[in-house]
Amino acid sequence: NAGVTQTPKFQVLKTGQSMTLQCAQDMNHEYMSWYRQDPGMGLRLIHYSVGAGITDQGEVPNGYNVSRSTTEDFPLRLLSAAPSQTSVYFCASSQDGGTVYNEQFFGPGTRLTVL
Amino acid sequence: TQLLEQSPQFLSIQEGENLTVYCNSSSVFSSLQWYRQEPGEGPVLLVTVVTGGEVKKLKRLTFQFGDARKDSSLHITAAQPGDTGLYLCAGAMEYGNKLVFGAGTILRVKS
Numbered sequence: 318n319a320g321v322t323q324t325p326k327f328q329v330l331k332t333g334q335s336m337t338l339q340c341a342q343d344m345n346h347e348y349m350s351w352y353r354q355d356p357g358m359g360l361r362l363i364h365y366s367v368g369a370g371i372t373d374q375g376e377v378p379n380g381y382n383v384s385r386s387t388t389e390d391f392p393l394r395l396l397s398a399a400p401s402q403t404s405v406y407f408c409a410s411s412q413d414g415g416t417v418y419n420e421q422f423f424g425p426g427t428r429l430t431v432l
Numbered sequence: 433t434q435l436l437e438q439s440p441q442f443l444s445i446q447e448g449e450n451l452t453v454y455c456n457s458s459s460v461f462s463s464l465q466w467y468r469q470e471p472g473e474g475p476v477l478l479v480t481v482v483t484g485g486e487v488k489k490l491k492r493l494t495f496q497f498g499d500a501r502k503d504s505s506l507h508i509t510a511a512q513p514g515d516t517g518l519y520l521c522a523g524a525m526e527y528g529n530k531l532v533f534g535a536g537t538i539l540r541v542k543s
Contacts, residue, residue: 361533362532420465420480423475424474425474
């Protein structure tokens with residue numbers, strides 16, 4: 318199993334450009350989420366999904382869109398990139414809810430710089 | 433303001449020393465997890481604690497969940513250079529899947 322994969326690993330954008338960060342998992346997990354990690358702030362939840370066709374906002378959703386058409390894929394779209402979106406983005410997946418022992422499996426991250 | 437306050441933010445110690453990292457909140461969590469992250473990689477789960485007062489051991493690492501389920505600590509005995517990394521605590525506000533992360537503690541163990 319590849320686990321959680323993310324592409325690209327690095328990306329540089331200009332202000333106003335749009336792009337999609339890809340995330341895929343092969344563990345048949347129902348729950349997937351996107352976080353951003355900034356120095357001194359830990360990981361903050363952007364959007365999450367509890368299953369195909371269902372998404373919801375996290376702590377910092379503004380400027381980002383998500384969709385979940387399949388169990389495996391959960392892309393994150395930046396609509397109009399801003400320098401404040403410079404960050405490292407992590408995708409994570411876990412088995413469906415129902416137990417407090419759920420382990421989140423993280424991808425390797427995408428380092429995004431917005432100029 | 434972080435919902436989960438981690439301290440210290442940075443720790444640099446010599447090999448063989450002991451250390452403790454703290455994770456505190458005014459909120460009650462259904463569970464609390466500790467993750468370790470290495471540069472260029474995503475966090476990896478170390479442990480989940482669920483019951484107030486629970487203590488779990490993972491080799492030289494001891495994790496404790498506070499009686500009121502508002503705080504937790506990670507104690508490392510005889511630290512080794514391989515323990516170097518970013519340690520993150522994360523609390524589950526709802527039934528397991530939505531996590532709130534602390535800002536992290538950067539640990540460097542010098543040989």
